Structure formats: C-alpha cells, structure tokens
Amino acid sequence: xxxxxxxxxxxxxxxxxxxxxxxxxxxxxxxxxxxxxxxxxxxxxxxxxxxxxxxxxxxxxxxxxxxxxxxx
Amino acid sequence: xxxxxxxxxxxxxxxxxxxxxxxxxxxxxxxxxxxxxxxxxxxxxxxxxxxxxxxxxxxxxxxxxxxxxxxxxxxxxxxxxxxxxxxxxxxxxxxxxxxxxxxxxxxxxxxxxxxxxxxxxxxxxxxxxxxxxxxxxxxxxxxxxxxxxxxxxxxxxxxxxxxxxxxxxxxxxxxxxxxxxxxxxxxxxxxxxxxxxxxxxxxxxxxxxxxxxxxxxxxxxxxxxxxxxxxxxxxxxxxxxxxxxxxxxxxxxxxxxxxxxxxxxxxxxxxxxxxxxxxxxxxxxxxxxxxxxxxxxxxxxxxxxxxxxxxxxxxxxxxxxxxxxxxxxxxxxxxxxxxxxxxxxxxxxxxxxxxxxxxxxxxxxxxxxxxxxxxxxxxxxxxxxxxxxxxxxxxxxxxxxxxxxxxxxxxxxxxxxxxxxxxxxxxxxxxxxxxxxxxxxxxxxxxxxxxxxxxxxxxxxxxxxxxxxxxxxxxxxxxxxxxxxxxxxxxxxxxxxxxxxxxxxxxxxxxxxxxxxxxxxx
Amino acid sequence: xxxxxxxxxxxxxxxxxxxxxxxxxxxxxxxxxxxxxxxxxxxxxxxxxxxxxxxxxxxxxxxxxxxxxxxxxxxxxxxxxxxxxxxxxxxxxxxxxxxxxxxxxxxxxxxx
Numbered sequence: 001x002x003x004x005x006x007x008x009x010x011x012x013x014x015x016x017x018x019x020x021x022x023x024x025x026x027x028x029x030x031x032x033x034x035x036x037x038x039x040x041x042x043x044x045x046x047x048x049x050x051x052x053x054x055x056x057x058x059x060x061x062x063x064x065x066x067x068x069x070x071x072x
Numbered sequence: 073x074x075x076x077x078x079x080x081x082x083x084x085x086x087x088x089x090x091x092x093x094x095x096x097x098x099x100x101x102x103x104x105x106x107x108x109x110x111x112x113x114x115x116x117x118x119x120x121x122x123x124x125x126x127x128x129x130x131x132x133x134x135x136x137x138x139x140x141x142x143x144x145x146x147x148x149x150x151x152x153x154x155x156x157x158x159x160x161x162x163x164x165x166x167x168x169x170x171x172x173x174x175x176x177x178x179x180x181x182x183x184x185x186x187x188x189x190x191x192x193x194x195x196x197x198x199x200x201x202x203x204x205x206x207x208x209x210x211x212x213x214x215x216x217x218x219x220x221x222x223x224x225x226x227x228x229x230x231x232x233x234x235x236x237x238x239x240x241x242x243x244x245x246x247x248x249x250x251x252x253x254x255x256x257x258x259x260x261x262x263x264x265x266x267x268x269x270x271x272x273x274x275x276x277x278x279x280x281x282x283x284x285x286x287x288x289x290x291x292x293x294x295x296x297x298x299x300x301x302x303x304x305x306x307x308x309x310x311x312x313x314x315x316x317x318x319x320x321x322x323x324x325x326x327x328x329x330x331x332x333x334x335x336x337x338x339x340x341x342x343x344x345x346x347x348x349x350x351x352x353x354x355x356x357x358x359x360x361x362x363x364x365x366x367x368x369x370x371x372x373x374x375x376x377x378x379x380x381x382x383x384x385x386x387x388x389x390x391x392x393x394x395x396x397x398x399x400x401x402x403x404x405x406x407x408x409x410x411x412x413x414x415x416x417x418x419x420x421x422x423x424x425x426x427x428x429x430x431x432x433x434x435x436x437x438x439x440x441x442x443x444x445x446x447x448x449x450x451x452x453x454x455x456x457x458x459x460x461x462x463x464x465x466x467x468x469x470x471x472x473x474x475x476x477x478x479x480x481x482x483x484x485x486x487x488x489x490x491x492x493x494x495x496x497x498x499x500x501x502x503x504x505x506x507x508x509x510x511x512x513x514x515x516x517x518x519x520x521x522x523x524x525x526x527x528x529x530x531x532x533x534x535x536x537x538x539x540x541x542x543x544x545x546x547x548x549x550x551x552x553x554x555x556x557x558x559x560x561x562x563x564x565x566x567x568x569x570x571x572x573x574x575x576x577x578x579x580x581x582x583x584x585x586x587x588x589x590x591x592x593x594x
Numbered sequence: 595x596x597x598x599x600x601x602x603x604x605x606x607x608x609x610x611x612x613x614x615x616x617x618x619x620x621x622x623x624x625x626x627x628x629x630x631x632x633x634x635x636x637x638x639x640x641x642x643x644x645x646x647x648x649x650x651x652x653x654x655x656x657x658x659x660x661x662x663x664x665x666x667x668x669x670x671x672x673x674x675x676x677x678x679x680x681x682x683x684x685x686x687x688x689x690x691x692x693x694x695x696x697x698x699x700x701x702x703x704x705x706x
Binding site: 036037 | 224235
C-alpha cells in the first residue's frame, strides 16, 4: 500500500499508452514494484510454511521459543 | 565471440537460470546428463566471467541496458533519466563475480559425489544454480529494486538448500532461522527503496547518486539499508543466525551461503561508497563500520574457541574474518573525505579489506569443505569424539593445514598478505585497533590448533578403523581452492594489481560510476 | 617477483619461502649430526612427564572440551556474559535488528 500510494498523482489516468486521454498519469513503477513484492512474498510464505511443518514433525510444538536446538 | 562478450552480463545471469529450470526435466531422463548439464553450464559461465573481468580491467566500467537498441544506450532519446533496467559492472562488481564463480565451481564439483544416495538431487542442483544466479545478479546490478529482487532470490534458494537434510531436526531449524531473518531484511530493503523512489522518482543507483541530497528521509533510508546489510552479512551484534545456518547446511552449500553473506557486504559497500559517497560525511558511517568490525572480530573468535562442533567453530571464524574486512574498509570509508589521509593509508586500507574478502572466501570455503569431508566419512561433527584421522585421510589433512595456516595469517600465505595490509594501515588510524586485530589472529591460530589436534592427530580410534580418504570429486573441489590459495600466496602483487586495485578504485571513484550511466547530464 | 607494497616497505613472499627453505636445510643438517647410538624400545625413548605416570597409548588423547581449560577458567565471567544473548530463539534475533536499526538511525541523524 505504501508503494502504490507513492505513485499516485492527483487526477491522473491509468498509465497505458495506447489510446490515451490527455492529462497526467499515475506512475506505473510502484505498481510493478508491488506486484513483484507480492510474488516474492508468496514464494517465501510457501517455503516458510513447509519448514514450519517439518519443525512440527520433529519437535512436536509450534512455539519458536522451543525450537532452539542450536544455541551457544 | 565478440557478440558473446558484448552480451556477457546478461548471459551470466540468464544461463544459470535456464539451467536451473532445465535441471529437473533433464534429471527425469538420466542422472549423468543432469550432472553434466549443471557442470557444463557453470564452466561456460565461468569462462564468460573471466572474459568479462579482462574486459572490465582493461577498458573500464561496462554498462548493459536491458531492452535498448544497443547495450550502452542507457538514457533513451528525449529522456533525461535512465528508465530501463541497467546492469553496471565496475571493478568491484567483477571482483565479487570472480569470488562467487570460483567458490561455486569448487562447491559444485564437491557436491557431485557428496549427494550420492540422497533423494531430491535435481532440486538441489536447481537451487544451487538459482543461488548462483541470484548472487551474480546482486553483484552486477545497477538498480536498487533489482538489488532487492536478487537478494530475495539468493535468500530463498539459500534457505531451501540449508534445510536440505530435512530428516534432521536441526537442519530445518537452521533453514527456518535463515529465511525469517532474510525475509524481514528484504522487507526493510523494500521500504528503504520505496523511500528513495518517493523522493527522486528514479531507481537506478547511478541516477540516485546523481540526484541525492542530504535530507532526513535519505538518512533514514541509509540507516535501514545499512542495518539490513549488516544483519545479512552476519556481523556482531546481528550475527546469531549465522552459526546455526552454516552448521547444518550440507557440503558445498555452506561456502555458497557464506559467499552470499560476502555479497551482502558488497551491497553495503555499494550503498555507502557509491550511492551516498560524497553527499554525506562518511566519517561517522566509517566509525560505525569500524566499531562493528572490531566487535565482530573479537566476539567471533572468542565464541569460536569455545565450541565443540567443528562446523559451528568454523562459522564463528567466518564471522570473525568478516570483522577484518569491515575494519579495513571502514578505515577507508572514515577517511574518504580527507585526500591526504586517503592517499597515505586509506587506499591501502580498502585494498587490504577487499583483498581479505577474496582470501577469506577461498580459505574459509576450503575449510568448510574439509569439515564436511570429515562428517561424510565419520557421521558426526562433535570434536569430542574424533581423533587420529590423519593416518588415513592424508589429503584432507594437508588441505586443512593449508587453510588453517592461511586463516591465522601465517606467512607466506595470502592471509598474512591481506592482514599485513590491514595491520599497517589501521595502525595509522588508531593503534589500538591494530593490537586487537593481532590478538584476534593469535586466538584464531589457537582455535585451529585445537581443531587439528582433536581431529587429525593422536592415535587411531577403533571405531574409525575403516575410514578411508574421501572420493576423487571432493578432492578436486578442495584442490581448486587450495591451488588458488597457493597462487595468491606466491603472487600477491599480481593479484593486487589485476583485481584488487581496480575494485578499490571503483569504490572510491563515485563520479565515473555516475557518468557511465548518466553520460554527462548536469 | 611479485611483491605487495604498503607505503614504506614491501612484502615479498618468494624471499620468505627461500629463507624458510634455507633454514629448513640447516635444521636437517644439524639434526643428522646428532647422537645415533641409542636403543629403541627401552626407557631411553619413553615419554617422561616429570615422574608423573603416563597413561597407556589409547587414553592419551585430550577431549576437545578440556583443551585450553586454564584460558576458559580465567575468562569465566566474560564467557557467561557472552553466552547470555546467544539464545537460539529467532524472535530475539529480530529484536536485536530493531534495536540496532534504531541506534543506527539516531547516530546517523544526529551527526551525519
């Protein structure tokens, strides 16, 4: 949301070049940034959930305070 | 041939990506074809990297614009700002590229035999190629958002590889810690990039450096980016994820994840020197970096001497040696604005720090590979239970001795050369730092003596009577790194003039980085 | 010969290696001129530890957690202080990141 709000221009149109109405356009780059960030976060979320499932299978609890086999 | 060199920057990133996607498909047909595909593509990319290195060292900064009519056309006609994605390769970028490629080659050849009998091998090689592509993209990019994307690619691939041995509980825990730390770091990088974009409406590093003013938002962005790269490179006090992750990663992966931390250090330098270089007073930033370096050296080595797990000990040493690099380059950063001090000792300090980067990647990578060789034969990483392996594993012991002497800074090895540069130049900045650095070197030697005594010397333990030497591909992997170490030890002047001095020059000289992209726009 | 210059002096590894080889050769020559008339296997070649009884062959290897015992005893307070932040919990790592971030932005904003 932060990124998309950065690109807003008051009274702007959609940033598509073909068949354009006159006037300022909203910046398209933050929308691209936002999409990329969503995709990356989906991938990371999938990976993290897999690891949490594995940890639960090994240690039997989902508390991150308890999965501290490596310390010191 | 010339066309290939002209398009080398994007080929270096694209070929590993394509290989990563093709690997599972080819692997369904035959295992040997899959291994051959991965090794051949990495060798080809290594050849391209060396050719590009020669080009950059002789001809200066190379710029590559994606999607333009010709690769050098950074600003489209009629515009005043670069709007396409630009890869900008200067001396420092290609230096990182060389480090990453060498370590990746050695790790890949090492892993060929190490994974015998494990399931999911196609995914392993695929992730290795993705990790390599991510790190090379991080080194070559000239664009802040691409920095974030490649950082995330490298982190995700690295975490997947670290948790590869999912049947052991501590492996998954190590990978989980790595992915949590990397994700939060990535989100903060995105926030900082958003702040910079909101202020200046450009994303390319050279253009941002051109338009940079000294507002409070810029300082907040610098603080964010700096802290994130500090936690990714595992400097004290943000280092605690690193021993957990380096310990449990399988062989060949630990040097790669360690090199990914080195790539984060490169990103820190890129942001401090090139993005912000002359617009802020670098004395404060330099002092902060020096403080982090000294803390890392001291805490890293004190914790290392106490450990009983061989890979965890080496992971703490990796943290400690990163402190040396931060110290050297921090001194250079602190005197960047002062031309007399810069010429006197600042430039040599940055030389020492950067030379130490490549030295450390080589010998730390080799030490990690030796530790995993021992684990491969014995099945335990606990130093209390090892002993007398030197009788049977002579090659591994030889490589370990070379690595241990190099990391402790014993002449005539390359560790001594770069540490000597750091001692001499840091002494002129503040003598106390030099004394701490020498003490840390001493304790490093002490801890590696402890490891050598526990593992290789002593009488043979009856439980390990059938241990033989490790297979050939693992020896070749370690041998590549050992040959590089010996070459760097005997010819430090050649290495310094060819790769390190251009890298230092590229860091200090912010103006030529900007003008390579902006082309003289006022 | 490839050297590394750092201001007022020069590091030349080849010279160092040549000196090491020369010293090594001298050491070998001296060693070969030593006493050769001793009997192996008798008390002349046994380990002597100031009269303390030496353990048999298989039990001599010191466990690695007992090496450098004196060093760790002397620095016990330092080590207990350093071990405390090194919990294994991920949440603590992120708290450290937030703390360092705040301190870094403060330092840079005040004096940058």
